[in-house]
Amino acid sequence: MESKSSILRVENFHSTHLGNKRDIFVYLPPSYRYEQKKKYPVLYMHDGQNIFHAAFNGYSWHVNKTVDRLIQNHTLEEIIVVGIPNMGAERADEFTHELEGVLYHSDKIQIKPKGHLYEAFMIEELKPYVDSVFRTLTGPDHTALMGSSRGGQVTYHIGFRRPDIFGKLAIVSPYFYCVDPLTLEEAPVYHTFGKKQSTSHIWMDLGGSEGTLVMEKHVREVAEKLLDLGYEADKEFIYFNAPGAVHSEKDWAKRVGSPLLHFFGTKGKECSLSLHGSEEVGLTGPECRLNPILAFDTGFQMSLLRTTYEVEDRGILNVLDDGTVVPLEEGETTVTVKYQDLEAAKSIRVVNAQKECVTLEMVVHVPVDTPEDIKVYAWFPFVYDPDSHTYAKQLQVPLQAEFVYQISREDGSFEVDHTGKPVQHQYKALSDSKVEIKVEYWS
16 A cells, blocks of 8 residues: 655643644654554654745755655655744743853854753653654654754754663754954854763754854864764764755755664665865965765765875875874875775875965945945945945955855845855855855845
């Protein structure tokens, strides 16, 4: 018998702990209607209004479509997915725990932490309801938690505080540091856990073009701490640095299949290996870490946290098993990474010195009908020049940082082309530069 999956809406689910109500979305797999005695693993996801349906920006995770496809391909067991919508203005409060090391007072917005209450809502109110109404496998080995950005931060905190409830964690583009885009001042917003928990499957990732919002050095810092606690690299703990991916539902949708397969499926057979990272490193300057990506025939992808590298000329540089490049003298050589019978190589040049940051000057020319002195933004605020009717800013940007951004206004308008399509820009911090943008139309 064939059937289709379905998505149910539980309206006005009340939380006594938080004193609010929200709708809950529940994905039921194809066999749920006719396999009356079968029980299913459950994945809980934060920001649940965006995982099946389009967000305010028009994008969705399309988790239901990905789960359907993987089930149809026989690579994923059937699961239930519970989407927990955020409460808008209360999102940052609910996703922030008051724990040692979480410097929420230094965040870019004022936060009143409710993370412990949100955790209690999930564990004491929502999960018991789901387990009582739906046919679920209730233990931690069958219960996963996933979230992105601040949702990644709260997944990390809830998951490692309560491994007796959630045995599988997907920490997507996690907001582990608040970075001021103008001063580059960094404030950690995560707690460091002191011992390994019973958590059986961990997924942690980020996109290569998330700019200073989510930086690889910060996510990798937390990853290395987890490895130090004893989580096994590339097996129970899998990491992925997705080249070119931005901080958006559309890019989370592209890679959500990988954590699903890590938790509840079959990864398949390794089919390719590629090596990513900077082609130039300085004897002095920022640290360079290579990103070896292993791909499987199911579409699963991961970055190898630990592997072996071969360097053609070890007098020029060395590469540690975590991918860190150790420059020794100026010159150029080839680095090869191997995994079983797969290999990939790239040439790396060592120069005398690299700057930690480059200087970016950006000037935005706006349409003549733009209200004077309205605030305009890229990933930072501009300063208005009434003489030229332009917006400009000069700032320091970390070397190699990549951004995909829009020019937008404080009233919600943003740059579009003549067809009304939003315009996106790309920038990578390679050298001091000046960027001029001419906005033709506002949305």
